[in-house]
Amino acid sequence: MRIEALTVAGAVEGLRRKDFSAVELTNAYLAAISRRDHEIHSYLFVAEEIARASAKIVDRGIAEGLPLPALAGIPMAVKDNILVKDLPLTSGSRILEPYIASYDATVVARLKTAGAVILGKTNLDEFAMGSSTENSAFGPTQNPRDTSRVPGGSSGGSAAAVAGDLALAALGSDTGGSIRQPAAFTGVVGMKPTYGRVSRHGLVAMASSLDQIGPLAKNVEDTALVYQAVAGHDRYDATSSEKPVETPSPVSLAGLRIGVPKEYFGQGLDPRLSDTVRAALKKFETAGARVAEISLPHAAEALAAYYIVMPAEVSANLARFDGLRYGFASAPSKTILDFYKDTRDRGFGAEPKRRIMMGTYVLSHGYYDAYYLKAQKVRRLIRRDFEDAFKDVDVLMGPTTPSVAFPFGAKSSDPLAMYLEDIYTVAVNLSGVPALSLPCGTVAEAGRALPVGLQIIGSWFDEARLLGVSKVCESVLGKIF
């Protein structure tokens, strides 16, 4: 079995044909992890015994001739801010140690029902705050395409696991680009579904009005299979939508209206990425698509609005880590206030502290109207830009990131430089629409082919079309990795 050539759909077919067993499949991935993950560091925790035991259950089902569920025997990785019962959960932070999850997140329960085998928990920037995994309290993850570079973040471990053939697919979470940006940096497919499409129950909350869980996989078909397994209403998440989840259907590029936001090709975009994305758009046009430049007038303000709304919600959500409930607690202090402050000082890294401080500032008395309320109004305008755009086009396309994967340390000393990584992705979270990053080419640098991501944005709850369009674009672009 060559795991490099496997896909989710192909592996399920291989199990059905009895080319290999689920245990053999899981063992192949566990072997790859023990052989190569010391170099990549995509996993924080590998659940070997539990993975083998779930693979055995799948094999028993096959032996008994039971119908195979959609992800039967598929070895998957789960970002370590999503709860898997009985496994440790760190969220990339020291402050939760030694927490063991007491229940499954809804998405994990659904993966298990679909037959997936969970290999382990993947590395992330602390509390999903970052664009490189350099903010993980447990050390960074390397990019499998070039180990001197970051894999992106915050779902860098999940992206690296898929790109490095250390998992067949993975779950990540995306608050401002944390699935799409690492997918772009590592040359895999990653999708952030519509806000409310996938349950957040069992996801460690970062910014509750922006967070969504989504899949990362080697191709669009696999992404769709994982998405369909986890999507849909959940009684444990009141913000999850009751809208039915539609099956992606084949889409033709002939006559498809593609809008290209001119603001996504402005200053700060590496010209090589601009050329790569434009070359992809040209291919879609040749295949019959109608490509037209459009405008998202408030695109320039999205990052500023995001860096008010997100830290505000972070400061509220992270207030629960006080040393009393779970995880790390500092030694008893003289006053309860000292105990809280000392626990949070020693438990949190620099980036959560920075965002908690920023969030506390923008929510504090006298500044609320000028910052938070203003940002929520601008957020309405950003949302309207997308509503207007989707009156005239079916999907929007542009670069996922302004640059290719950067070397370690290149941006870690300047928070604003790191935040600018999210410039094309945050508006999607602020408005709630679904978006996917698809590898569309490479840029050569120091003898390496570094992936370039094409961001495809769909309308609210229109994942079926977004996935259909992405699939036909993928086939027009041909093999990239």
Next chain:
Amino acid sequence: MSLSRESLEHLADLARIHLAEGELSRFEKELPSLLDFVAALQSVPTDAVIPVTGGTDLTNSLRRDKEVFAPLGDPEDLRTAFSNSDERGYLVVSKIFGYED
């Protein structure tokens, strides 16, 4: 924009975080530059714009009174999630009363 040392320390108090000297001087420089960056929003006209209040426009997500929920977790499992519990099954946390002030 600038942020006085006093305001920064007050903010850290509000956020319940102790910041060491090095972090205070780092944030003294970084926070004003981030606040300057987000101040770009001030020039956007937003008269009569209704602010967004969450990730969805859903309101009052209700369920029927008679719906029965399965418990979220076994109390026994919950104990493993906490740092400490005693033989009676109680979760042990640090004392929060009886401090000097």
